[in-house]
Amino acid sequence: MKICLQDTAYRGATGLMTGTGEPSAAVNMVRKHADSKTVTGSLSGSYGSWDKRRVVADVSAPLTTAGNVRTRVITGYQDGNSWLDRYGKRKKFFTGALDADLTAMTTLSVGYDYQQAHTSSPTWGGVPTWYADGGRTHFDRSFSPAPDWSYSEHKANKVFASLAQRFDNGWLLNATGTHAENRFDSKLMYASGFPDRATGGGVSAFGGWNKGKRKLDSLDMYASGPVTVFERQHTLMLGGSYSKQNNHYINAQSSFSADEVGDYFRWNGRIAEKPWSPWVDYSNDTIRKRSLYGAARITLADPLHAIVGARYTHWRASGTTANSDKSRITPYAGLIYDINDSWSGYASYTSIFQPQSVRNIDKRYIDPATGNSYETGLKGDWLNGRLTASVALFYTRQDNVAVRTSEYIPGTDEMAWRAANDTVSKGVEFELNGKLTDDWLMTVGGSRFMAQAGDHTAINPWMPRTTLKLFTRYRLPILPALTLGGGVNWQNSTWQDVAGPQGAARIHQGSYALVDLFGRYQVTQRLAVQANVNNLFDKENFDYLGAYAVYGAPRSVSVAVNYDF
Known part of the structure; x- marks a missing residue:
């Protein structure tokens, strides 16, 4: 082999x-290129739990009879809610690419990417892990610490170009340039404190209004090709790259007392937005x-x-x-x-x-x-x-x-990190x-x-040290248009030491497995329908462990339709 x-x-x-x-x-x-000399593409749409909807069109076409100039357009829209209260997100995106064969050995590619996303009531932080007396809380997975006025917006623009020159001796010279700009704007609120078991009081909050812009310019150029030494063929690559990125963020703040937040067990996100600092x-x-x-x-x-x-x-x-x-x-x-x-x-x-x-x-x-x-x-x-x-x-x-x-x-809404040395x-x-058969595939890892x-302290102990996966897919011989499959992902227990209401404390999560299923039916050669079930048994788990924990997604279902032409 x-x-x-x-x-x-x-x-x-x-x-x-x-x-x-x-x-x-x-x-x-x-990158996706416009490499088809005939009109081709696909249309897809999906609908799932919490009213999640997504539509995508991907179309390629030649612009000349000979097909030496080609274009490709990918565009789509998605929106939906979440298992979290008040949360909603919508996103639209567009990619356009143009590939031109300047000669039989030279190809120019240019393109443009655009994305815009808006999130309503995004979370910042999680739910308190403990009561004020040190006992473990158990909030509903739908509980969201976000206020109803919080939001997050993101806009991204990118232009890129590449030039590939091939040579008769098998060598390739490639140059790629990119300019990208990302803009961010978010109003968030972070709830802090451990609630009293009886009254729900004791949770205060602070707000962060963050705006920013990130600009990136990059250029990469390399040459690669075969060389023959001692009658054996080898491959050599030489290149260089340069990038410059500027990050500029501004911030304003506000604060909310525990009295203003009130009974956290009855929190519904309705709290008046307060004046922001300069x-x-x-x-x-x-x-x-x-x-x-x-x-x-x-x-x-x-x-x-x-x-x-x-x-x-x-x-x-x-x-x-x-x-x-x-x-x-x-x-x-x-x-x-x-x-x-x-x-x-x-x-x-x-x-x-x-x-x-x-x-x-x-x-x-x-x-x-x-x-x-x-x-x-x-x-x-x-x-x-x-x-x-x-x-x-x-x-x-x-x-x-x-x-x-x-x-x-x-x-800020940015998680703080620290540096660890001499890590192994x-x-x-x-x-x-x-x-296993012509119709049955299986993966174990x-x-x-x-x-x-x-x-000798553990590095990121909230990450599982042991993971196992099993995935299988079976096409029914009596109904070859139907394929059924599924998988299970298991991880061992995890933990993290944090500051709790009674001082230093350890938060622990036991081992767990998540099971996913899917079914795909090939209606025609071009039309297919697929259904997915994620977290089949609705296993409750945490994506993040800490003084404020973040729940993983509960069971969800989605159906997608795809048409190729």
Whole structure:
């Protein structure tokens, strides 16, 4: 079995692919292009629990008879409510792309993205985990701490262009540029305090009105192609990139006493909006990143391949809440050995340099995470791909790892983080995919990891350390148009130490499993209908553990119709 060196997903640290490196999976996001020389597309619509509606149109068409100039338009609208009281969200989006073959070897692509979203009564924080006497509360999952005047608006515009030049010798030269602007405007209220068990009093609140704009300009250029050395063919890539991002946010505040909030058990969001404080800058920062990178995919022998590379990155952040100038070379090396026709083994090393976009309680950006990551594993392929398996072991050591706290940055809706040093993460993961019959597919997988800082404290213990998944899909032989499937995701217990009403306390959540089902019916070759049920058994769980917890979504149902043409 051969392992593809140009897949769309990578596990382990990603310093070679992205230049910054982080011990996690990475997905190679490819823009949608206008690549059809005939009129084609799809129309889809869905409706689900809490009046959630979504419609999308995706149409491609040639603009010339020869098809050397093509266009693609993707547009849609969605709105709906939530299991949370008063919550509602609507969103509209548009993407337009134009691809032109300037010559047989040269392609120009340009495009534009637009998104606008409005959320009514968005939450900021969660519900109190404890009563004032230290006992555990149990709010209904529909309970929302948001007032009826809160909202959040987001507008995003992006223009992009790329030029690809291919050569007869197999080489490719590619240049991509992007300009993006995002605007934010939100009025939120954060409820703070632990309610009296008898009266519901003792919960005060403060409001944050936040506006901001983020601008991004980026350019990336690389060349890649085959080279022949010692009668073996290899692949070489050389490139460079530059990006500049400016974040400018302003903030106003207000406060509400416990008397104004009243009995929190009867909270319905009806509280008068109070005068706001004068606007102040709470962030005006510019972040620049320059990179040069090179990589080689080398065939050492018929069964042995190597990937080596390095990237130099210069990261600089300056402004009211950022003042950092860091440079780093991130080397990468990996070996892949084809043991036989079914098994391949691999081992890899990468240095980590990961600039971070989170800030501490003092509004300061946390310096880039640095460290090293190692991974080794096996992959198997049998019966012409009907059965595949993989297992991997990993070990990562880092400094400046961002750890989420249970606090918000004062006057903002932004969660505060802290930096942890000398952290170690190690673990194992596996996956098994099988086509049991021509009509029956199944996937089984899982992972187990440990993560702790140099002082032996757990890193982000609210994240599950052990996860298991099972997914299956079956097409009925007696009714081949109908496919049924489902899956279960299980995670172990989690916890977090926070400040409770009686001092330091630990919030705990036991292990749980969520079950999802789906059914798809192919009405015609072009028309399909699918129904989904998420959280089938309506399992109550928390998405976030803390002094103020956030419930996960209850059971939901949706039906979607898709038509291809």
